[in-house]
Amino acid sequence: MQMQHWLLLAGLLIIIALAGYALTLWRRVWRTRAEQQQQQDGRDKRLAEDIQFIGQSLLNGQVPLIEGSIRIKVLLDNYxxxxRSDLDVTIFTEIYDQTAHIPTHTGWKQLSAAERKLHSRLMETLERDHQEQVKQAAGELTKGLN
Known part of the structure; x- marks a missing residue:
């Protein structure tokens, strides 16, 4: 055999080896994507169950309207x-936006009595004005997201 034939054979072997390596890498990418999708699907399933549970808790009065609305909004943001195309959950975003400035936990404890009273009045007003919308949206959530 001539030198050109040997070089051609070596080149062909290198190409086959690189193609095999590329195929191995692509299989790894496909497997990783499938695993990530499976994790995302599991996460979404758990979030959907949590959203349904909090929606039911809102309807049963087991969680305060403002707190439940905020929790649902945050869970929906992560879902x-x-x-469903007919699912209207904008009320939760509206309540979240109107209460985002109110401190929680330690921040609430550090507020003066007058500041707490002001924020409490705002929350009472929101609860009174939006109670029916929240309950209707929560009722829809108890049926599931899709």
Missing amino acids: AGPR
Whole structure:
């Protein structure tokens, strides 16, 4: 055999080896993507169950309206799964936006009595004005997101 034939054979072997390596890498990428999708699906399933549970708790009066609305809004923000097209949950965002400035936990304890009273009045007003909308949206959530 001539030198050109040997070089051609070596080149062909290198190409085959690189193609095999590329295929191995692509299989790893496909497997990783499938695992990530499986994790995301599991996460979305747990979030959907939590959203349904808090929606039911809101309807039963087991969680305060403001707190439940905020929790649902945050869970919905993290949920990436399918949603029914007729599901209107904008009320939770509205309540979240109107209460975002109110301190929680230690911040609440550090407020003066007058500041607490002011924030409490705001929350009472929101509860009174939006109670029916929140209960209707929570009722829809108890049926599931999709």
